[in-house]
Amino acid sequence: MSLLQLRDVSVHYTKTGSFFKRKSAVIPVIAQLSLELRPGEIYGLVGESGCGKSTAAKAIIGLHQLSAGQIFFNGEDLSQLTRKARKQQMKEIQMIFQDPYSSLNPRKNVWNIIAEPLRNFEKLSKADELKKVQKLLQRVGLNEESVYQYPHQFSGGQRQRIGIARAMALQPQLLIADEPVSALDVSVQAQVLNFMKEIQEEFRLTMLFISHDLGVVRHLCDRIGIMYRGSVVEEGTVEDIFRRPQHLYTKRLLAAMPEMDPEKRQHKIKQRLQINEEFDRLADTFLDAELQQISDTHWARL
Amino acid sequence: MLTFIIKRTVLMIPQLLLLSILIFFLAKQMPGDAVTGAFMGKPNVSAEQMEKIREQHGLNDPWIVQYGRWIRDALHGDLGQSFVHKQPVTQLLAGRIENTIWLSVATLAVTYSLAIPLGMIAGRWTRSWADQLIVTYNYISFATPVFVFALLMLYVFGFLLNWFPSGGSVDIRITEGTPEYVLDKLKHLVLPVLSGSLLLTYSTVQYLRNEMIDTKMKDFVKTARAKGVPENAVYRNHILRHSIFPIAAFLGYEITGLIAGSVFIETIFSYPGLGRLFIDSIMTRDFTVVTALVLISGAAVIVGTMLSDIILRIADPRIRFG
Amino acid sequence: MMISLNKGVQHKSSGHSSFLSKILAEIRQDRMAYMSAVILIFIMAIAYLSPLFLSIDRVNRIELSQIYHPPSATHWLGTDDGGRDVFGQLLLGARNSLTIGICVTLLSSFYGLTIGLIAGYYGGWADQIISRILDFLMILPSLMIIIVFVVLVPNYTVYHFIFIMSIFAWFGKARLIRSRGLAEREMDYISASKTLGTPDWKIMLFEMLPNLSSLIIVNMTLTLAGNIGLETGLTFLGFGLPSGTPSLGTLIALAKNPDIVQNKWWVWLPAALLILVIMLCINYIGQAVKRAADARQRV
Numbered sequence: 001m002s003l004l005q006l007r008d009v010s011v012h013y014t015k016t017g018s019f020f021k022r023k024s025a026v027i028p029v030i031a032q033l034s035l036e037l038r039p040g041e042i043y044g045l046v047g048e049s050g051c052g053k054s055t056a057a058k059a060i061i062g063l064h065q066l067s068a069g070q071i072f073f074n075g076e077d078l079s080q081l082t083r084k085a086r087k088q089q090m091k092e093i094q095m096i097f098q099d100p101y102s103s104l105n106p107r108k109n110v111w112n113i114i115a116e117p118l119r120n121f122e123k124l125s126k127a128d129e130l131k132k133v134q135k136l137l138q139r140v141g142l143n144e145e146s147v148y149q150y151p152h153q154f155s156g157g158q159r160q161r162i163g164i165a166r167a168m169a170l171q172p173q174l175l176i177a178d179e180p181v182s183a184l185d186v187s188v189q190a191q192v193l194n195f196m197k198e199i200q201e202e203f204r205l206t207m208l209f210i211s212h213d214l215g216v217v218r219h220l221c222d223r224i225g226i227m228y229r230g231s232v233v234e235e236g237t238v239e240d241i242f243r244r245p246q247h248l249y250t251k252r253l254l255a256a257m258p259e260m261d262p263e264k265r266q267h268k269i270k271q272r273l274q275i276n277e278e279f280d281r282l283a284d285t286f287l288d289a290e291l292q293q294i295s296d297t298h299w300a301r302l
Numbered sequence: 303m304l305t306f307i308i309k310r311t312v313l314m315i316p317q318l319l320l321l322s323i324l325i326f327f328l329a330k331q332m333p334g335d336a337v338t339g340a341f342m343g344k345p346n347v348s349a350e351q352m353e354k355i356r357e358q359h360g361l362n363d364p365w366i367v368q369y370g371r372w373i374r375d376a377l378h379g380d381l382g383q384s385f386v387h388k389q390p391v392t393q394l395l396a397g398r399i400e401n402t403i404w405l406s407v408a409t410l411a412v413t414y415s416l417a418i419p420l421g422m423i424a425g426r427w428t429r430s431w432a433d434q435l436i437v438t439y440n441y442i443s444f445a446t447p448v449f450v451f452a453l454l455m456l457y458v459f460g461f462l463l464n465w466f467p468s469g470g471s472v473d474i475r476i477t478e479g480t481p482e483y484v485l486d487k488l489k490h491l492v493l494p495v496l497s498g499s500l501l502l503t504y505s506t507v508q509y510l511r512n513e514m515i516d517t518k519m520k521d522f523v524k525t526a527r528a529k530g531v532p533e534n535a536v537y538r539n540h541i542l543r544h545s546i547f548p549i550a551a552f553l554g555y556e557i558t559g560l561i562a563g564s565v566f567i568e569t570i571f572s573y574p575g576l577g578r579l580f581i582d583s584i585m586t587r588d589f590t591v592v593t594a595l596v597l598i599s600g601a602a603v604i605v606g607t608m609l610s611d612i613i614l615r616i617a618d619p620r621i622r623f624g
Numbered sequence: 625m626m627i628s629l630n631k632g633v634q635h636k637s638s639g640h641s642s643f644l645s646k647i648l649a650e651i652r653q654d655r656m657a658y659m660s661a662v663i664l665i666f667i668m669a670i671a672y673l674s675p676l677f678l679s680i681d682r683v684n685r686i687e688l689s690q691i692y693h694p695p696s697a698t699h700w701l702g703t704d705d706g707g708r709d710v711f712g713q714l715l716l717g718a719r720n721s722l723t724i725g726i727c728v729t730l731l732s733s734f735y736g737l738t739i740g741l742i743a744g745y746y747g748g749w750a751d752q753i754i755s756r757i758l759d760f761l762m763i764l765p766s767l768m769i770i771i772v773f774v775v776l777v778p779n780y781t782v783y784h785f786i787f788i789m790s791i792f793a794w795f796g797k798a799r800l801i802r803s804r805g806l807a808e809r810e811m812d813y814i815s816a817s818k819t820l821g822t823p824d825w826k827i828m829l830f831e832m833l834p835n836l837s838s839l840i841i842v843n844m845t846l847t848l849a850g851n852i853g854l855e856t857g858l859t860f861l862g863f864g865l866p867s868g869t870p871s872l873g874t875l876i877a878l879a880k881n882p883d884i885v886q887n888k889w890w891v892w893l894p895a896a897l898l899i900l901v902i903m904l905c906i907n908y909i910g911q912a913v914k915r916a917a918d919a920r921q922r923v
Contacts, residue, residue, distance in 0.1 A: 051682050061819045103812035107834040117820040317760055332778050445907040447853035449860050450896045453879055461886040560768040599765040607763055
């Protein structure tokens with residue numbers, strides 16, 4: 001059974017028109033997106049910027065209203081739940097944000113930041129709360145003493161760890177990571193990623209990992225969905241995607257990955273140019289394409 | 303652009319409507335109506351008769367009917383009857399509005415002819431002694447309440463130095479139409495105008511100074527300078543062209559300040575304009591006049607703001623409203 | 625590895641200081657603001673401590689035998705139209721004017737904050753509606769309407785006056801907070817709080833508001849001056865404080881008579897100058913506060 005399921009989810013940005021224009025422009029950001037996450041897996045959602053992957057994350061966690069479709073969590077349709085039940089369910093879904101600088105309130109110290117979810121759901125005494133916060137800090141590799149410090153006193157990587165500690169405070173079932181390392185220095189990226197993997201294994205978390213970087217996804221994820229213009233065009237295991245890419249867009253993304261072996265470089269460049277040309281020619285036909293099952297784990301819109 | 307103008311003009315209609323409804327209800331709260339006013343000082347009219355007349359005048363109708371009638375009359379130029387002056391309000395206002403318009407136009411003219419050079423000097427030679435002086439003056443003019451300043455002007459120039467008349471709009475002994483009459487009228491305007499305009503320069507000076515400092519950093523100015531265009535020409539051409547039009551557009555936004563200022567200034571200099579009339583009328587509880595004045599002022603601000611919005615939009619399409 | 629990550633964290637803390645200490649530093653640097661602060665504290669101290677050495681009843685007692693006496697040793701600033709000591713009236717008036725100015729500022733900030741936060745936090749339709757209403761309110765001829773209200777209220781007291789003034793003093797604040805709130809609501813920490821299950825009102829008050837606090841403090845200082853100016857102005861016109869509660873405007877109101885302007889300067893001139901000084905001081909301090917809040921203002 002799946003933990004999270006998106007069924008034909010669409011999100012539109014309505015450009016809030018002026019007082020006069022009631023019929024304002026409707027811009028579809030994700031269109032009929034279907035996804036399934038199984039318990040305990042890391043699912044990578046990959047696509048170029050602007051393809052709607054962050055919007056999908058925000059739709060799941062409730063920051064964007066769906067214009068169509070349903071989201072099931074633990075088998076329950078989130079939109080059908082009462083406010084209270086929904087809040088209990090949403091407690092099980094947490095998120096790590098892309099920008100570690102704006103995702104922590106600069107006016108609050110680390111204690112208050114990490115304790116925020118605890119205060120909303122658990123009635124703890126001050127001492128217990130502090131103990132829990134310190135334990136979380138320790139778990140994410142920060143000093144217990146830093147509870148009284150403010151976000152600006154930490155580096156980007158450390159801030160992202162605070163964000164992870166906050167998201168883990170309620171021990172959620174599902175963690176959504178929206179490009180959690182793209183704002184960090186390359187040198188810190190690997191550190192944070194390895195650490196996320198550790199946490200995922202320890203708590204047997206299900207994770208939706210959003211990224212534009214295929215290299216990162218390859219090392220971290222079990223399954224990968226390739227997103228293009230608001231919907232998933234190909235989905236499969238890491239093996240499926242990297243060894244047997246079917247969709248032209250997937251091929252293009254793979255071709256764009258830098259090649260380390262100098263001997264293969266020339267060949268790769270040629271391949272890339274060829275794919276790009278084909279892609280430009282066919283780009284408009286993608287969205288009407290039919291879904292095709294390639295294997296048990298692998299399908300694509302072709 | 304045309305659509306913007308039409309939209310902005312259309313937006314004015316609900317504003318005017320809302321304003322008139324608000325004032326209508328305010329007027330309803332005021333003691334006395336057309337009937338009590340008309341029969342003031344006639345004790346032989348009984349309460350029943352009064353009630354009958356009220357019925358005839360439709361004062362017992364539902365408010366929407368009364369409002370409709372009131373707004374229809376107002377649009378036809380009938381703003382009711384002044385109890386105190388015993389004449390139609392429209393006629394009363396017509397006699398005073400000229401003075402206020404003179405005062406306002408003169409105040410604005412002096413304000414801009416002071417503020418524009420000051421702002422440009424301050425922005426051109428930032429951190430010079432002249433700039434420091436202008437900035438200090440700007441601080442003070444921003445902080446000073448108009449009535450305190452007007453009183454000090456009156457005291458110093460009207461009484462201590464006796465340079466200018468201390469009140470009124472013209473000496474009544476001079477015959478109308480002669481050159482002396484015009485000169486005397488101007489003389490009476492000097493103090494009220496200065497009291498207002500010396501304080502109103504603030505926003506224009508501030509705006510121009512900032513604008514010039516910003517423009518200095520822009521690439522096109524650097525390019526012009528590098529190409530050997532004389533420094534003064536750079537400022538004259540670029541900055542004036544870019545900044546003067548928006549300043550002209552701010553005029554409409556100044557109307558609120560002008561109206562509030564005129565209430566104080568006309569009171570202090572006993573200048574027979576609308577501001578003074580407002581205070582006099584409210585003192586004598588002449589509420590039809592009060593209502594009419596609030597309505598006119600509100601409408602003036604609405605129209606002024608609209609014009610400013612439109613001019614500004616033409617001047618600088620980047621500026622968005624809402 | 626963990627140890628190395630945390631190294632140096634302790635030292636960085638000195639870079640950030642509280643808004644209050646920034647304000648104090650800014651005031652200390654600016655000679656005019658520093659002088660203003662000293663003068664203002666001095667005036668406030670005398671005005672608020674005056675009941676200790678001045679009896680209010682005696683200041684307010686009417687002595688018909690001593691009307692319009694010029695300054696002398698017993699009456700440092702002479703006497704007014706009721707034979708009352710002008711100096712005493714001045715202290716009392718300064719205290720009342722300051723208190724009322726502060727009350728109006730606080731009250732109107734409260735309205736402006738509430739409305740502005742709601743518009744800024746929710747955005748969308750709530751914001752559209754509130755903005756349209758604000759557009760309308762901002763173009764009202766508020767001075768005239770305040771005066772009409774003052775005249776219409778039965779059993780008019782100081783509290784009515786404060787209430788009426790504050791009703792017309794919050795539009796600009798609401799708009800200011802709304803626009804900054806709209807920018808703030810796009811920040812991820814607000815989104816984070818939503819996903820953590822924090823209720824909207826808590827996010828508004830404990831997440832968004834603290835980040836707008838410097839803006840609010842700047843605005844409050846600058847509008848305090850404006851509110852004192854408006855109060856004294858209205859009292860001057862005769863539509864401000866009820867008689868019996870002297871304000872600085874009460875003394876100046878006597879100057880509506882040309883004879884007093886010309887010949888009895890001691891009645892109104894000190895009050896006028898005192899208002900001027902208070903306003904300048906508050907504005908200089910306000911500008912320093914503004915610079916402390918926004919380093920870009922230093923140009």
